[in-house]
Amino acid sequence: MDLKKARQDFPTLQADARQKQIIYFDNACQTLRPRVVIDAIQQYYLSEPACAGRSMHHMAAEVTRGVDQARTAVAKFLGAARKEEIVFTRNTTEGINLVAHALGLHSGDVVLVSDKEHNSNLIPWQTVARKSGATLRVVPSRADNSFDLEAFEQALEPGVRLVSLGYTSNLDGLTIPAAEVIHRAHRAGALVLLDAAQAAPHRKISVSGLDVDFLALSGHKLLGPSGTGVLYGKYKLLESLDTFMVGGETVATSTYETCQFLPPPEKFEAGLQDYAGIMGLGAAVKYLQGIGFDAIQKQEQLLNECITTGIQDLPGLHLIGPADPHLRGGVVSFYMDGIDAHRIALMLDQMAGIAVRSGQHCVHSWFNAHQLQGAVRASLYFYNTQAEAETFIDNLRKIRKVL
Numbered sequence: 001m002d003l004k005k006a007r008q009d010f011p012t013l014q015a016d017a018r019q020k021q022i023i024y025f026d027n028a029c030q031t032l033r034p035r036v037v038i039d040a041i042q043q044y045y046l047s048e049p050a051c052a053g054r055s056m057h058h059m060a061a062e063v064t065r066g067v068d069q070a071r072t073a074v075a076k077f078l079g080a081a082r083k084e085e086i087v088f089t090r091n092t093t094e095g096i097n098l099v100a101h102a103l104g105l106h107s108g109d110v111v112l113v114s115d116k117e118h119n120s121n122l123i124p125w126q127t128v129a130r131k132s133g134a135t136l137r138v139v140p141s142r143a144d145n146s147f148d149l150e151a152f153e154q155a156l157e158p159g160v161r162l163v164s165l166g167y168t169s170n171l172d173g174l175t176i177p178a179a180e181v182i183h184r185a186h187r188a189g190a191l192v193l194l195d196a197a198q199a200a201p202h203r204k205i206s207v208s209g210l211d212v213d214f215l216a217l218s219g220h221k222l223l224g225p226s227g228t229g230v231l232y233g234k235y236k237l238l239e240s241l242d243t244f245m246v247g248g249e250t251v252a253t254s255t256y257e258t259c260q261f262l263p264p265p266e267k268f269e270a271g272l273q274d275y276a277g278i279m280g281l282g283a284a285v286k287y288l289q290g291i292g293f294d295a296i297q298k299q300e301q302l303l304n305e306c307i308t309t310g311i312q313d314l315p316g317l318h319l320i321g322p323a324d325p326h327l328r329g330g331v332v333s334f335y336m337d338g339i340d341a342h343r344i345a346l347m348l349d350q351m352a353g354i355a356v357r358s359g360q361h362c363v364h365s366w367f368n369a370h371q372l373q374g375a376v377r378a379s380l381y382f383y384n385t386q387a388e389a390e391t392f393i394d395n396l397r398k399i400r401k402v403l
């Protein structure tokens with residue numbers, strides 16, 4: 001990857017586009033957007049801001065074609081067997097909620113999650129378990145926060161209907177051994193949903209190769225527009241799911257009493273969609289494939305190594321997850337004795353325009369269980385540079401010195 005050239009694709013990174021230069025290390029929240037994604041959104045609003053699928057006129061036909069092309073691009077990106085396995089959503093949260101509510105869980109069913117799930121892969125299951133009488137069980141991680149296959153195997157008892165796990169953690173960047181997890185879950189008769197919000201931007205995923213049943217991701221975490229997402233499901237499973245949101249565009253016909261639902265994905269895509277967002281998402285996955293996941297991981301490793309080495313000796317600093325940066329992808333999460341995480345984040349921003357996340361990162365359950373107030377998270381992406389990493393280190397060292 002030509003880093004200099006890649007950075008030029010991102011208007012936010014151009015010094016002349018902003019008064020203040022930023023160092024954007026909040027990529028796990030949302031990534032920046034390349035020009036091609038912004039162009040795709042703009043193209044929709046400038047040329048054919050119409051509905052897909054409903055009207056007969058040429059503008060509508062163009063939008064229908066654009067949505068279909070985006071669906072095909074995402075199916076290819078994820079290695080899905082067919083494009084009808086791709087359901088467009090607003091985000092990962094919606095995809096997980098869809099499965100949670102449409103799976104038809106009932107008393108006697110068990111859902112397994114880990115002890116460090118994002119709220120979006122915890123609260124939907126808590127809610128549905130409460131309503132349905134199903135049981136939610138939490139599999140503990142090892143002491144270093146890594147996935148415990150033995151504990152998982154023990155939890156895989158009869159009655160486990162679904163295993164729903166974060167593929168890569170937004171807390172510490174650790175990735176679970178997904179292929180092995182899926183193999184063991186299937187052997188025990190359970191389905192698997194992967195929350196790929198933090199995995200899909202950083203690694204090549206083949207849903208067919210993994211044999212995963214459901215997978216949810218967010219477009220805005222992989223260069224796509226805000227409020228876009230995807231739920232992948234094996235076609236037969238999507239057919240067997242109940243509906244979630246219903247209304248216009250989900251049915252072939254209706255009477256006053258009943259209706260006939262369309263096949264997937266339409267039965268899940270209720271109402272007018274974010275066509276500009278969907279086309280932007282199509283452009284994002286194509287752009288990402290052009291960059292390539294080998295190059296993405298190589299750059300993240302370089303930066304994570306640099307930051308980990310540069311800050312690990314700071315007095316009172318505790319890294320979350322294993323010390324080895326190679327196990328934590330693009331994430332460096334830490335807390336410092338005696339300094340509030342929000343204060344560190346604010347100071348980094350004020351001192352050098354460095355954008356990081358602070359707090360409990362929507363993993364309140366983990367922080368509460370560990371009796372920790374919060375952490376600072378630097379989340380890196382391929383367009384970040386070594387110079388930025390060094391600026392981060394210098395400023396964190398200054399903060400430690402003065403506080």
Ligand SMILES: Cc1ncc(COP(=O)(O)O)c(C=O)c1O
Pocket residue numbers: 028029091092093094118120121166168169170195197198218362
């Ligand atoms: C691991 C993980 N799962 C789910 C989500 C929820 O994503 P969204 O807010 O885009 O639905 C996030 C967001 O940070 C995440 O990191």
